[in-house]
Every structure is written in structure tokens, then in C-alpha cells.
Amino acid sequence: MALDTFDLAPPLARPVKEAYKEVLEDPAAWAKLCVEKYEADLPSLHLVSTDPGIKDTSAADAAKLVEDVLQAVDTPIIVGGSGNPQKDMEVFNKVAESTKGERLIFSSLTTDMDIRKTVRPMVECNHDLIALAFMDINQARELCRKSQEEGLPRTQLILDNTTGGLGYGIDYSFSIFQRTRLAALMGEEVFQVPLSSASTNAWAAREAWQKPEVLRPDDSIAPIESWGPRELRGPIWEATTALVLGLCGAELFMMMHPLAVKLFRQFGNLIAKSELEKSLKELQPENWVEMKV
Amino acid sequence: MRILRPLDIYKYLPQTNCRECGEPNCMSFAAKLVEDRTLAEKCTPLFRDPKYKEKLAKYLEAIRPPVKAIQIGVGHNAVNVGGKVVMFRHDLTWHNPTPLALDVHDEMDDATITDRVKFVNDFKYTRIGADLTLDMVAVRCVSKSPEEFCKTVSRVSKLTAKPLILCSYSPEALEEALMAAGANRPLIYAATKENWKEVGELALKYKCPVAVSSPGDLSTLKSLAKTLREGYGIDDIVLDPGTGTEGDSFAETLNNFAALRRAAIEDGDVTVGYPLVGIPAAVWLSPDEDENATKIRESVLSSLLMTMYADLLIVHSSDIWVLLAALVWRQSVYTDPRTPPSVKPGIYELGKPDEKAPLLVTGNFALTYFLVKEDAGKLKEPSWLLVADSEATSIESAVAGRKFTVDKITDAMNESAIREKVKHKSIIIPGYAARLSGELEDALKDWRVFVGPRDSSAIKDFIEKVWKKETYGEELTKQVLPLDRKKSG
Numbered sequence: 001m002a003l004d005t006f007d008l009a010p011p012l013a014r015p016v017k018e019a020y021k022e023v024l025e026d027p028a029a030w031a032k033l034c035v036e037k038y039e040a041d042l043p044s045l046h047l048v049s050t051d052p053g054i055k056d057t058s059a060a061d062a063a064k065l066v067e068d069v070l071q072a073v074d075t076p077i078i079v080g081g082s083g084n085p086q087k088d089m090e091v092f093n094k095v096a097e098s099t100k101g102e103r104l105i106f107s108s109l110t111t112d113m114d115i116r117k118t119v120r121p122m123v124e125c126n127h128d129l130i131a132l133a134f135m136d137i138n139q140a141r142e143l144c145r146k147s148q149e150e151g152l153p154r155t156q157l158i159l160d161n162t163t164g165g166l167g168y169g170i171d172y173s174f175s176i177f178q179r180t181r182l183a184a185l186m187g188e189e190v191f192q193v194p195l196s197s198a199s200t201n202a203w204a205a206r207e208a209w210q211k212p213e214v215l216r217p218d219d220s221i222a223p224i225e226s227w228g229p230r231e232l233r234g235p236i237w238e239a240t241t242a243l244v245l246g247l248c249g250a251e252l253f254m255m256m257h258p259l260a261v262k263l264f265r266q267f268g269n270l271i272a273k274s275e276l277e278k279s280l281k282e283l284q285p286e287n288w289v290e291m292k293v
Numbered sequence: 294m295r296i297l298r299p300l301d302i303y304k305y306l307p308q309t310n311c312r313e314c315g316e317p318n319c320m321s322f323a324a325k326l327v328e329d330r331t332l333a334e335k336c337t338p339l340f341r342d343p344k345y346k347e348k349l350a351k352y353l354e355a356i357r358p359p360v361k362a363i364q365i366g367v368g369h370n371a372v373n374v375g376g377k378v379v380m381f382r383h384d385l386t387w388h389n390p391t392p393l394a395l396d397v398h399d400e401m402d403d404a405t406i407t408d409r410v411k412f413v414n415d416f417k418y419t420r421i422g423a424d425l426t427l428d429m430v431a432v433r434c435v436s437k438s439p440e441e442f443c444k445t446v447s448r449v450s451k452l453t454a455k456p457l458i459l460c461s462y463s464p465e466a467l468e469e470a471l472m473a474a475g476a477n478r479p480l481i482y483a484a485t486k487e488n489w490k491e492v493g494e495l496a497l498k499y500k501c502p503v504a505v506s507s508p509g510d511l512s513t514l515k516s517l518a519k520t521l522r523e524g525y526g527i528d529d530i531v532l533d534p535g536t537g538t539e540g541d542s543f544a545e546t547l548n549n550f551a552a553l554r555r556a557a558i559e560d561g562d563v564t565v566g567y568p569l570v571g572i573p574a575a576v577w578l579s580p581d582e583d584e585n586a587t588k589i590r591e592s593v594l595s596s597l598l599m600t601m602y603a604d605l606l607i608v609h610s611s612d613i614w615v616l617l618a619a620l621v622w623r624q625s626v627y628t629d630p631r632t633p634p635s636v637k638p639g640i641y642e643l644g645k646p647d648e649k650a651p652l653l654v655t656g657n658f659a660l661t662y663f664l665v666k667e668d669a670g671k672l673k674e675p676s677w678l679l680v681a682d683s684e685a686t687s688i689e690s691a692v693a694g695r696k697f698t699v700d701k702i703t704d705a706m707n708e709s710a711i712r713e714k715v716k717h718k719s720i721i722i723p724g725y726a727a728r729l730s731g732e733l734e735d736a737l738k739d740w741r742v743f744v745g746p747r748d749s750s751a752i753k754d755f756i757e758k759v760w761k762k763e764t765y766g767e768e769l770t771k772q773v774l775p776l777d778r779k780k781s782g
Contacts, residue, residue: 011747053728053731083693083728112695134686134690134693134694134695134696135686135690135694136694162690162693162694164686164687164690166618166621166622166625167420167621167622167624167625167660168660168687169658169686169687169690170622170625171382171625171626171628171630172633172686174382174625174626175381175382175383175630178381178383179381179383182381201689204687204689205621206664206748206750207617207618207621210750214750217417217418217419219417220417222412222415222416222613226611226612226613226614227613227614228614229585229614230614232585232589232614233614233617233618235589236589236592236593236614236615236618237618239593240592240593240596240618240622243593243596243597244596244597244600244622247547247597247600247601248600263589263593267543267593267597270540270541270543270544271543271544271547271597272544273541273544275541276541276542276544276545277540277541278539278540278541278542279509279542279545280508280509280535280537280542280545280546280549281508281509281510281535282509283509283537283539283542284508285508285509285535285536285537285538285542285572285575285578286462286485286506286508286535287578288536288572288574288575288577288578289433289434289435289460289461289462289482290433290434290435290437291435291577291578292398292400292435293577293580293609
């Protein structure tokens with residue numbers, strides 16, 4: 001479970017911003033907060049400012065920042081790019097080299113990048129790489145196959161099929177995650193890699209963060225109170241997105257809201273538990289019929 | 294897993310090519326039926342003509358889904374639960390979206406009951422052109438008094454036309470309630486290993502579907518269902534394997550749901566080929582100190598049970614913020630994966646826009662379209678909405694996946710001849726497509742490209758405070774002709 005941090009904070013929903021307001025300008029402090037206070041397994045650092053259209057931060061400066069963040073936490077980190085294919089490759093190459101031996105995760109490789117040039121440094125410097133396909137099983141297959149052909153062992157490859165948040169394309173993600181995982185279990189070797197979900201995307205849904213006054217239909221009879229508190233809606237949205245995709249195979253999650261993380265841990269741990277302490281029968285769930293609530 | 298082929302059906306059809314079903318011949322009807330693109334009942338001669346009696350029986354047997362569809366309630370409020378054919382929705386689609394039942398009980402005061410039932414009746418949240426609703430009311434017998442239970446059931450059935458679930462383990466209480474409401478095909482909950490004889494007889498007598506309950510004990514559940522099916526000839530059954538909400542019993546719950554569904558679909562086990570009921574309301578057996586924490590658990594549990602094959606859910610919380618995530622997940626997972634929700638690319642007129650009206654562009658994912666349309670509809674004036682083909686994905690992922698591109702936007706502009714319809718030569722693109730703005734300006738030459746808000750709820754502000762000012766100066770309200778402003782900065 002990774003928590004997102006940014007070298008340049010994008011517009012964030014208020015409940016999310018609230019949790020990070022003291023560290024938005026300081027990626028190293030942000031990462032530290034994620035790991036120490038919110039118990040992330042690792043932070044995910046998105047180097048959005050490297051985009052030539054945004055700030056064009058140089059690969060060397062990006063590498064320095066990665067170094068600062070690594071100094072601040074005692075976990076590995078996920079190094080995310082800006083989404084600009086050419087620049088991401090440049091940044092990844094530089095950072096891969098300067099962090100050789102740290103075994104970081106780079107996010108992500110897309111079809112419009114030079115696969116050979118992106119993958120080689122990962123192999124040489126022993127890092128992990130996330131291949132990002134856009135809800136398209138053929139694209140996912142091609143990315144996984146090509147990066148394995150370039151020498152990346154399956155133990156260093158992670159597949160991200162793209163996460164559409166709850167109500168915003170999650171149905172596509174649900175089926176693609178299931179299909180790639182089923183294909184792997186049925187023996188298709190290229191897919192025998194862990195799956196990653198950017199569950200933070202759940203915040204795209206306006207129901208996750210907008211005020212009830214805006215969301216409520218004009219003819220709604222329900223009292224306004226039953227819409228709130230909006231601080232709880234977003235975390236439910238984010239945790240539901242992560243857990244539903246967890247049920248169809250995702251193993252690495254990028255998230256944002258501390259309460260979503262707590263919920264995710266609470267249910268995720270229950271689902272993944274292999275030995276039962278107390279059986280369903282002993283708990284007598286049939287008593288629900290007569291409970292006095 | 295059994296997916297039907299056209300020939301599996303064709304052999305039981307009249308094979309007269311009468312076209313009453315609307316298809317050119319019986320084979321093509323069979324082909325459509327296996328793809329779930331027509332209805333079984335549309336072969337009217339088969340149902341009407343006594344000479345097809347034998348064929349009809351075999352036809353119904355052949356098309357019976359591995360998980361039977363059970364009707365609860367009557368009239369247009371009736372719900373169908375189950376009717377599942379596949380484990381994975383990508384193999385076909387999941388039918389019959391999981392109905393949500395809200396509970397009431399016979400020790401609640403009248404006002405509470407009325408409020409809760411009215412909430413079910415009136416709940417409506419419109420999303421992507423569809424209404425999300427609550428579907429049923431579950432009435433629980435808490436008082437242990439058949440008379441009290443019957444009174445409450447009668448009151449509830451007067452308050453709503455939505456189907457009921459009558460919840461008690463006492464055959465006496467159930468019978469009292471059935472005398473009052475049995476004609477409307479409520480679901481009887483539940484037959485257990487203690488009361489199955491009496492409850493089975495009630496199901497037969499009142500011709501109502503019945504739930505079989507055996508929490509945490511699948512072999513008893515199975516033998517109860519088998520007894521009712523084979524011994525009593527009851528075929529309208531719902532299975533309750535138990536919903537554990539505490540600690541690791543939740544993992545066992547999900548495993549049980551999956552095991553039953555797999556047995557029905559993959560092994561063709563007809564004794565468990567019935568819909569499954571999940572009970573998120575059971576979180577209230579172990580409430581947290583903070584009430585909201587329990588409500589959140591109920592919300593998340595509802596979505597997870599639906600993911601793991603629950604065909605019917607009984608919930609207790611009546612807060613929109615608790616229900617909405619589950620309802621939206623239901624809407625998502627029950628869309629037909631073969632036809633992604635989309636609208637036709639092209640130009641849409643919101644109101645009666647003229648040559649001065651703003652031109653907005655968005656993608657053709659149905660959700661995106663409906664949201665933008667709704668928000669742009671709140672503008673002071675009409676507007677043009679240009680829908681480019683984003684391959685039915687949201688703007689954010691379509692931009693990242695190169696599905697919403699400058700070419701797609703210019704294609705849509707060319708096909709709709711929108712350049713001749715507006716004079717101001719400006720176009721507003723979504724905030725998530727900001728990175729396309731430079732390339733689009735190059736492609737459109739003397740046009741100005743505005744980057745609008747990421748979320749269309751801010752479009753009104755944007756039009757008023759940015760677009761109008763930049764496009765017309767501040768003179769528009771005085772009806773001065775538009776200024777031909779060049780791009781500044």
C-alpha cells in the first residue's frame with residue numbers, strides 16, 4: 001500500500017488536502033508523513049514537475065529530489081513520472097542509475113515510450129517497473145511481452161491496467177484486472193506478474209467530494225443531513241475502489257486519504273487472512289433478525 | 294461453465310420461421326437468445342400452442358440459467374433476483390442488478406417505520422441517465438409476537454408497493470404476516486434446520502419464494518434446499534449462507550458465497566442453483582463506539598458482497614452517503630460489458646444556441662456526457678456541446694490512453710460543421726485535456742483554445758469570469774457586437 005506524494009501538488013479534493021496541508025510544499029516531509037503517521041508501506045513520488053509543459057524540472061534535479069526522499073524514509077519508494085513519454089524515459093534512466101542498489105519501483109512504462117531504452121537501465125540497475133496499459137488487454141500483453149523480451153525478469157515487472165474510479169470506469173478496470181489475472185492463472189506467462197491499482201483515481205467522482213447542496217437532486221425528499229459528512233464519502237469511495245479491485249487480483253495499491261487506507265487495511269486484512277480464529281457459525285449471525293436497532 | 298449455443302435452443306423451437314418474435318427465422322432467434330439480445334417469451338407460438346407443450350418444457354429447461362431467476366413481489370415493482378449465467382461478467386454480462394432491501398422491525402415506532410418506508414419509496418438518484426433506487430423493505434419480527442409482526446407487516450404493505458421480505462424464524466409469526474401480505478409474493482425469510490417443515494408448507498400454501506438459512510454451514514444449507522426442492526417441489530428458493538461481519542468470519546463469508554456460485558455455475562449443481570442473499574445489516578450486531586464507523590463498514594461490506602455474487606442485499610443504514618457508493622458500484626458492475634455506456638459523437642444543442650454561444654467539447658463516455666450536459670444546462674445562456682469520440686472512456690483516461698486527441702476533436706468539428714455555426718472562433722476543452730491545448734491551437738489556426746475546469750461543475754463560473762470576458766470583453770450584456778480579440782499572452 002503506497003501513498004501518493006507529488007513534487008508539485010496538483011489540485012486536490014479538500015478532505016485529501018486537509019490531511020497533507022503541512023507538507024504540500026515539501027516532498028521529503030510528505031513522504032515521511034505517509035510512512036510514519038499514515039503507515040504506508042512505501043510512498044509513491046510523482047515527479048509531475050518534470051513535464052516540459054509544467055516546469056521542465058531536469059532529470060538531474062529529479063534525481064536529487066528522489067535522493068532527499070529516500071533519505072527521509074526507511075522504505076523503498078515508487079518513482080512516478082509526469083506522463084510525458086520522452087521526458088519520463090530520460091528521468092527514469094537518470095534516477096535508475098543514481099539509485100542503483102536501492103531496488104525502487106518506476107511508474108510507469110507506456111506503449112508510446114521506447115521500451116528498450118526504458119527497460120534496459122531497470123535490468124542493469126536492478127529496479128522494478130510498472131507497465132501501464134490503458135484498459136486494453138492486448139496493450140497489456142504487448143507491454144508485458146516486450147519488456148520481458150528486453151530482459152526484464154517477471155520478478156521485476158508489475159502490470160497496471162489503469163484504474164477507473166468507482167462510477168468512473170471502474171467496471172472496465174474490474175473486468176480487465178480479472179481477465180489478466182485469470183489468463184495468468186490459466187498459464188499465460190507474460191501475465192504472471194503482480195497487478196497494481198491507482199485507487200486514488202476514485203476522487204474523480206464528484207459524489208466522493210462535492211457538497212451535498214450541489215449533488216442533491218432538486219426533487220430530493222431526503223434531508224440534507226443524510227448526504228453528509230462529506231469527509232467520509234471520499235474515503236468510502238477510495239477504499240471501495242481499492243477493495244473491489246483487490247478482489248480481482250490487485251496487489252499493489254496507490255492511495256491518498258488516511259481514512260481510506262485504514263478501511264482498506266481493515267477489510268483487506270480480513271479478506272486475506274488464511275486461518276480462522278472464530279468461525280462464522282460461532283458468531284451466530286442469524287441473530288440479525290431480532291436485533292433491536 | 295455452460296454457455297448455450299444456438300443449436301441447444303433451436304431444436305426446441307417450432308422451426309416454422311413464423312417471424313412473430315421479430316426475427317427473420319427460428320435460427321436467428323436462437324442466436325439472439327443465447328447472446329441475451331432477445332427475450333425467451335418472444336417465441337409466442339411455443340407458449341400459446343398446446344401442441345408444443347413438450348417442446349416448451351424442454352425449452353424452459355434448456356434456457357434455465359444455472360442460477361435461477363426468482364421473482365419477488367408483484368406488478369411493476371416486482372424484482373427479479375439471480376438469473377446468473379456466468380461467474381465473470383466479461384464472459385457475458387451479469388443480469389438482474391442486486392436489489393437493496395431496507396429493514397424495519399415491529400418494535401420501531403410508527404413514525405420511524407413510515408419515514409423509512411417512505412425513504413425507500415422516494416429514493417432516487419439519477420446518474421448516467423438512469424435512476425438509482427432502493428427496491429424492497431425487509432420487515433423483522435423482534436417482538437416475538439405474531440400479532441405485532443402481522444400489524445407491522447400490514448402497515449408496511451399499505452405504505453409501499455415495493456416487495457417485502459418477511460423476516461422471522463417463527464412459523465406462527467410468518468403465517469400471521471402471510472395472511473396479511475402473502476398475496477403480494479413476499480420473500481419468506483427463513484427456513485432453517487429447526488423450522489423447515491412448517492416454513493416449507495407456508496411457502497407452498499401462499500405460493501411465495503422462500504429463503505433457506507444456514508449460516509456458516511454449507512452442507513446443511515444444501516440439504517435443506519434439496520429437501521424443499523425435491524421433497525416439496527418448491528423451486529423459488531433464495532440461499533442465505535450467513536453474513537459474518539466480525540473479524541475473520543468475513544473472509545469465510547466471501548469464500549462461502551464464491552463456493553456456492555461456483556458449484557452452481559461451474560459444476561452445474563442444481564440444488565444450489567439459486568440466488569444468494571447477503572445481509573450487510575448484520576454489522577449492527579457488533580456496533581462500533583462511533584456510529585459512523587459501523588455505517589462505513591456496512592457500506593463497504595455491501596459493495597464487497599455484491600462483487601462476490603450476492604444477488605440480494607438487506608441493509609439497515611438509511612443515509613445516502615452510506616448507500617450511494619454501493620448503488621454506484623451496482624450500476625457499474627451490472628452494465629453490459631459488451632456495450633459500454635456511450636453517446637454518439639457529434640454536436641449537441643443545449644437550449645437553442647446561436648453564433649455567439651459558447652462551444653464546449655467533451656468525450657463520448659455516457660457519464661461524462663450527462664454530467665457536462667447537466668452542468669452546461671445551468672448556464673445563463675444556451676451552448677453548443679461538441680462530443681468527440683473518446684471510445685467511451687472518461688476524459689482523464691482517454692487523454693492518457695491517446696483516445697481523446699486533437700484529431701478526434703477536429704474530426705468532430707468537421708463532421709458537425711460547427712465552424713459555420715459559431716462566429717467567435719473559440720473552443721473550451723476539458724481541464725483534464727489541458728496538454729492538448731497547444732497542439733489544438735496549431736491545428737485550428739486562428740482559433741482560440743480555452744482550457745476549462747477539470748470538473749464541469751465549475752463551468753458556469755468559468756464561462757462568466759473567463760470566457761465571456763476574454764471573448765467579448767465585458768460588453769456582452771449591453772448587446773454590443775462581439776469584439777474580434779486576438780489571443781493574448
